[in-house]
Amino acid sequence: MTKSFTGGLNSLLGGDQPKTKPEHKKAGRPKTNTRVIEKASQEGTRDGETRATFIVREDLLDKFKAIAYWDRNLIKNIINSALEDYVERYEKKNGTVKPIPKRGK
Secondary structure (H helix, E strand, O other), X not given: OOOOOHHHHHHHHOOXXXXXXXXXXXXXXXXXXXXXXXXXXXXXXXXXXXXXXXXXXXXXXXXXXXXXXXXOOOHHHHHHHHHHHHHHHHXXXXXXXXXXXXXXX
């Protein structure tokens, strides 16, 4: 088997350039999301979602992961459900959650 270096040499000397590969389109349905991204934490998420980082006890996270695994669900869905349950219990006891006031007002 012999190797040909003419493509590399020709390109250095200004000869014929090798043809580039045509760009491949991604498979699947085209994205039609018209969402306006207001924060970097929203990039790559669906409408109504944002990315958040929390510090959590390792034993609780392991249990959430196990629940998600055994229920064949996503961890984010299990955590959203737990947060919804907490807010519901809080509001039953304390009334509707008041939004945090804007700064300077």
